[in-house]
Amino acid sequence: MGLSWDRVRSWREVKSMSWAGRNNAVDFPSHRAGHPVHPVVHPVRAHRRSRIQGDESDELVPQMGAMEATVLILDGEWRIIEGDPDWFDLWARRGYEFELTQGQSFKRYCEWCALWGAPEAVIPLEAMRAIDGGAEHFSRTYKVRQERRKLTVTTFSANGGRFAVFSRLDLTELFKLRRDRLRLEGKLTSALSSLISIRDDERERIARELHDGAAQCLVGIKLGLAHLRLKSGDPEVIATAADVSGMVEQYQADLRILTYMLYPPLLEQLGLRRALQALCATFTARSGIDIRLAAYGTAPHRACVVDAAIYRVVQEALSNVQKHASALRARVRLIERPDSVIVAVVDDGVGLDLSQNEGDAPPLGSGLGIPGMTSRAHELGARVVVHNRAGGRGTIVAASFPRQVW
Ligand SMILES: Nc1ncnc2c1ncn2[C@@H]1O[C@H](COP(=O)(O)OP(=O)(O)OP(=O)(O)O)[C@@H](O)[C@H]1O
Ligand SMILES: [Mg+2]
Numbered sequence: 217m218g219l220s221w222d223r224v225r226s227w228r229e230v231k232s233m234s235w236a237g238r239n240n241a242v243d244f245p246s247h248r249a250g251h252p253v254h255p256v257v258h259p260v261r262a263h264r265r266s267r268i269q270g271d272e273s274d275e276l277v278p279q280m281g282a283m284e285a286t287v288l289i290l291d292g293e294w295r296i297i298e299g300d301p302d303w304f305d306l307w308a309r310r311g312y313e314f315e316l317t318q319g320q321s322f323k324r325y326c327e328w329c330a331l332w333g334a335p336e337a338v339i340p341l342e343a344m345r346a347i348d349g350g351a352e353h354f355s356r357t358y359k360v361r362q363e364r365r366k367l368t369v370t371t372f373s374a375n376g377g378r379f380a381v382f383s384r385l386d387l388t389e390l391f392k393l394r395r396d397r398l399r400l401e402g403k404l405t406s407a408l409s410s411l412i413s414i415r416d417d418e419r420e421r422i423a424r425e426l427h428d429g430a431a432q433c434l435v436g437i438k439l440g441l442a443h444l445r446l447k448s449g450d451p452e453v454i455a456t457a458a459d460v461s462g463m464v465e466q467y468q469a470d471l472r473i474l475t476y477m478l479y480p481p482l483l484e485q486l487g488l489r490r491a492l493q494a495l496c497a498t499f500t501a502r503s504g505i506d507i508r509l510a511a512y513g514t515a516p517h518r519a520c521v522v523d524a525a526i527y528r529v530v531q532e533a534l535s536n537v538q539k540h541a542s543a544l545r546a547r548v549r550l551i552e553r554p555d556s557v558i559v560a561v562v563d564d565g566v567g568l569d570l571s572q573n574e575g576d577a578p579p580l581g582s583g584l585g586i587p588g589m590t591s592r593a594h595e596l597g598a599r600v601v602v603h604n605r606a607g608g609r610g611t612i613v614a615a616s617f618p619r620q621v622w
Contacts, residue, residue, distance in 0.1 A: 285368075285383045292378035294323035294344060303384070310336065322382075335360045340382065343369040347380060357387065364391040408595050413521050416479075423479035431471055438464050480527055488515065488523045489550065492530055496548055503538040505563075506545045513552035522617050525592050526550075526559050529600065532585045533561035533613040541565025541611060560614040567604040567611050593617070 288299035296318050304316050307329070316325055323344050326337040343354040347369060354369040364387040371380045441461045445454050483491040489511050496507040530548055537546045543565030551558040590600045598617040605612055 285385050287384075288322070288382040290322055290380045290382065292380075294321050294380075296320055296322050297379070299382075303382075306336065307334075310334065339365075339367050343367060343382070347371060363388045405597065411595075416521065416524055420479040423475040426471060426475050426478075431468065431475070434464055434468050434471070438468075480524075480531075483523060483527055484520070488526060491523075491527060492548060492550060495527070495531060495534065499534045499538060499546075505537060505543055507534060507537075507548065508546075509548045509550065511550040511552070515552050516554055516557075518557070522557070522596060525596055525598070526557065526615070526617065528592055529559055529589045529613065529615050530561055532589045536585055536613075537561070537563045537565065537611075541567075543610060555619040556616055558614065558616045560612060562605065562610060562612050564608070564610040567609060568602070570604070589613075589615075 286300040286302035288303045289297045291297055296316070298318070307316050316322075323341070326341045326344070329337040330341060339356055339358050339360075343356070346354050352371050355367070357364065357366045359365075366385040366387055368383045368385075369380055370383070371378055373379070438461055441457045441464070445457045445461075448454055448457070480491060480495075485491075486494065489509070492511075493509050496509050499505065500507045534546065534548070537543050541563045543563040546561060546563040549558075549560045549562070586602055593600045593615050596617060598615050600613070600615045602611065602613045604610070
């Protein structure tokens with residue numbers, strides 16, 4: 217769609233033409249044909265949305281939408297038609313003596329300044345050379361004297377002539393904010409990582425205490441009960457001792473599971489893959505479900521908190537398969553890539569009961585398993601999804617841990 221000059225009422229609109237009407241011809245009404253192309257407009261600063269693409273400032277585009285651009289409009293001979301005061305002030309502020317005025321050749325001016333070693337002139341000159349060489353558009357983010365700027369040059373034709381709009385954004389503050397944000401994110405990630413590792417150390421300590429304290433004590437109690445049964449001739453005492461002994465055994469088994477859940481010692485001894493294999497074998501033996509691990513890729517070096525989190529995700533997912541799925545088979549897939557590690561547990565069971573839910577989300581319940589694995593993974597910047605299999609029976613739990621958390 218061509219832009220109509222009748223619709224262009226203000227400096228703001230002239231500025232926005234550089235974006236909205238990129239490469240479009242502007243149709244001037246014929247009675248203006250003899251006039252110098254100099255719109256009578258108010259030098260209003262424009263807030264407008266940038267559509268700049270294709271260089272390092274891309275990720276700043278949303279913020280740039282709210283920024284002011286300073287604009288300079290030139291004719292086909294690079295003569296200045298109109299411009300924001302900033303374009304003129306800048307050179308004066310830098311101490312260049314030559315005044316920049318309307319009607320003057322901006323190219324000659326930049327060449328002259330470049331001869332005097334003005335770094336500000338380099339990129340505009342490059343833009344003009346590119347457009348003289350046939351380009352219709354030029355865009356570059358650059359650094360000059362600690363300032364970050366973006367220059368965009370757009371050309372358009374009107375009344376048989378060519379025109380160019382130079383649009384300059386000052387990105388210095390944005391780049392500073394981005395650098396600060398990245399630094400803070402880095403600190404946050406390492407703080408979270410050490411928090412998780414402190415928590416894991418604490419769990420390991422509690423597991424050891426339980427193993428060395430309560431578990432040994434239970435062994436003692438069992439020996440005592442056995443002694444009692446052996447020595448006592450009273451059948452009632454023998455029966456009670458046998459009962460209590462059974463309860464102790466049950467408690468020993470619970471304690472073993474508790475300590476194991478608190479701290480999976482295999483993980484450190486065997487590494488993630490073999491620990492997962494052992495976990496699958498344990499669940500198969502316990503539940504009768506055919507559970508197997510398939511691992512792909514080569515294991516890159518990463519922090520053990522990530523391995524522990526992956527292990528926990530699989531552990532909880534398999535425990536859910538055992539408790540809720542009525543499945544015959546389950547598969548654990550581990551895909552290790554240089555930039556991420558993905559783990560998925562798929563079963564062929566009854567699937568999630570979504571009757572109370574909107575969408576394919578895990579059932580809301582009082583369970584801690586899925587919320588626990590999700591928050592643990594989130595702490596490490598990972599995403600967890602739990603949903604029903606699309607093309608068949610069963611459930612999928614998948615988590616993807618990105619490299620930046622290692
Ligand atoms: N593999 C699965 N197959 C079928 N339903 C599942 C499966 N995994 C989870 N669910 C459903 O999702 C619910 C929530 O699971 P979650 O692990 O959060 O809690 P829970 O297993 O009930 O309790 P907890 O994990 O605290 O012992 C379960 O109660 C169950 O209804
Ligand atoms: Mg659970």
